Amino acid sequence: MPDSQPDSSHSDSNLSQNEPKIPLRVEFSGGLELLFSNQRSHRITLPSTVPHGDGTTKPTDITYLIDWLRRNLLKERAELFTDGATVRPGILVLVNDSDWELEGEGDYQLRPGDEIVFISTLHGG
Amino acid sequence: MTPTPKTCALCSKFRAIIKRPKTGQQICKECFFFVFETEVHNTITEAKLFSRGDRVAIGASGGKDSTVLAHVMKALNERYGYGLDLYLLSIDEGITGYRDDSLETVKRNQQQYSMPLKILSYDELYGWTMDAIVSQIGKKNNCTFCGVFRRQALDRGAAMLKVDHIVTGHNADDIAETVLMNIMRGDIARLGRCTLICTEGEDTIKRSKPFKYAYEKEIVMYAYFKRLDYFSTECIYSPDAYRGHARTFLKDLESARPSAIIDIIHSGEAFEVKEEVRKGQKAQQTCRKCGYMSSNDLCKACTLLEGLEKGLAEARIIDVGGRTGSHEMPPEEPREVTKLDPS
Ligand SMILES: [Zn+2]
Ligand SMILES: [Zn+2]
Numbered sequence: 001m002p003d004s005q006p007d008s009s010h011s012d013s014n015l016s017q018n019e020p021k022i023p024l025r026v027e028f029s030g031g032l033e034l035l036f037s038n039q040r041s042h043r044i045t046l047p048s049t050v051p052h053g054d055g056t057t058k059p060t061d062i063t064y065l066i067d068w069l070r071r072n073l074l075k076e077r078a079e080l081f082t083d084g085a086t087v088r089p090g091i092l093v094l095v096n097d098s099d100w101e102l103e104g105e106g107d108y109q110l111r112p113g114d115e116i117v118f119i120s121t122l123h124g125g
Numbered sequence: 126m127t128p129t130p131k132t133c134a135l136c137s138k139f140r141a142i143i144k145r146p147k148t149g150q151q152i153c154k155e156c157f158f159f160v161f162e163t164e165v166h167n168t169i170t171e172a173k174l175f176s177r178g179d180r181v182a183i184g185a186s187g188g189k190d191s192t193v194l195a196h197v198m199k200a201l202n203e204r205y206g207y208g209l210d211l212y213l214l215s216i217d218e219g220i221t222g223y224r225d226d227s228l229e230t231v232k233r234n235q236q237q238y239s240m241p242l243k244i245l246s247y248d249e250l251y252g253w254t255m256d257a258i259v260s261q262i263g264k265k266n267n268c269t270f271c272g273v274f275r276r277q278a279l280d281r282g283a284a285m286l287k288v289d290h291i292v293t294g295h296n297a298d299d300i301a302e303t304v305l306m307n308i309m310r311g312d313i314a315r316l317g318r319c320t321l322i323c324t325e326g327e328d329t330i331k332r333s334k335p336f337k338y339a340y341e342k343e344i345v346m347y348a349y350f351k352r353l354d355y356f357s358t359e360c361i362y363s364p365d366a367y368r369g370h371a372r373t374f375l376k377d378l379e380s381a382r383p384s385a386i387i388d389i390i391h392s393g394e395a396f397e398v399k400e401e402v403r404k405g406q407k408a409q410q411t412c413r414k415c416g417y418m419s420s421n422d423l424c425k426a427c428t429l430l431e432g433l434e435k436g437l438a439e440a441r442i443i444d445v446g447g448r449t450g451s452h453e454m455p456p457e458e459p460r461e462v463t464k465l466d467p468s
Binding site: 089094097098101117120122 | 341
């Protein structure tokens with residue numbers, strides 16, 4: 001698949017300079033890219049731990065990434081991307097080219113350099 | 126919580142990269158390609174879809190299903206020596222910004238798979254593009270037009286290519302969705318029929334669905350891991366909200382229990398229409414205007430076209446099943462699928 005556009009860079013504005021960060025590459029395809037400025041590939045940086053209610057924190061996982069993408073990168077029709085705290089059924093997720101169902105799905109803890117791919121299966125045959 | 130990499134359940138050698146929705150099995154990339162292709166091969170041989178020397182057209186839209194189908198058909202034809210002549214057949218509905226782009230994908234597929242490509246447009250067949258139809262009737266019901274026109278266009282294209290058989294990329298999810306739609310409409314006759322792997326009209330070409338048991342998830346994963354080139358923009362006119370709900374419902378069921386898709390197909394198969402029910406339907410004749418096979422005096426496409434030309438915005442064929450009215454007029458033209466009288 002052609003990937004002609006350059007990556008766009010985003011980072012979490014809450015990120016302080018000293019906190020460990022997780023740089024990631026996120027890719028959208030199968031029509032999902034249309035919801036994300038029609039851009040397939042994005043480079044983002046997330047903090048390594050994130051708030052988890054009651055003042056506690058948790059290591060940054062895909063569930064957090066999905067929410068972050070919805071809040072920061074998604075441009076339209078959020079209901080086509082998320083369903084509750086996860087992706088809408090029919091969207092496949094790959095972690096470093098492996099089905100996220102093998103990786104703990106939303107609980108997968110992100111590591112620097114991870115490549116997360118979201119593919120919609122819902123668009124035409 | 127980062128699980129340790131799992132080893133392939135089939136070869137015990139490589140890292141598993143997919144959890145199969147059908148079986149829950151965790152397998153590596155090479156084993157996945159092999160089992161996916163082998164299952165399609167088994168579907169083809171068990172249903173005895175082809176004979177040696179058959180000319181087979183792949184209905185190619187540029188989307189994921191037909192792109193994967195073209196790839197797999199070519200691979201299986203070579204691997205198992207089916208002896209088929211394969212063609213790509215595409216329909217240009219005349220939808221600016223949608224079909225023109227996806228046809229570019231099909232043209233690349235033609236090069237990649239070195240298969241002859243035939244493109245037929247609604248404009249040349251019917252004198253109407255979908256853009257023109259939508260500007261006349263609006264976005265409601267235009268899927269009805271498109272569906273009727275596409276079916277006939279594929280048959281005509283197949284006749285031009287002199288093929289015996291059209292294969293389409295309909296997958297298990299599509300068929301399960303259609304079963305649900307037919308249940309919701311109470312259309313028992315079509316409920317059984319929609320699960321058939323191969324259908325053949327009186328004088329039309331065989332049509333079959335080699336992906337009948339292939340899950341959409343696996344088709345998309347296959348395309349992803351093979352880096353296949355496909356087009357994935359939703360039709361800009363697709364207003365079929367009812368189908369959309371059926372699809373969402375199906376995907377919800379699938380995420381709760383992946384076997385739901387196959388289970389629904391099996392339910393549809395259990396409704397297979399008995400011969401007595403079929404006898405109640407009208408005998409096939411040919412359309413007096415275009416000669417296409419039809420259960421009425423005018424075929425569905427010509428009826429829709431008449432409505433369009435009269436400017437009847439509301440012209441709709443409610444009973445596409447063709448059980449209405451008693452038209453006794455004999456066909457005025459001989460059967461000739463490739464010609465369409467433009468008058
Ligand atoms: Zn293996
Ligand atoms: Zn006709």
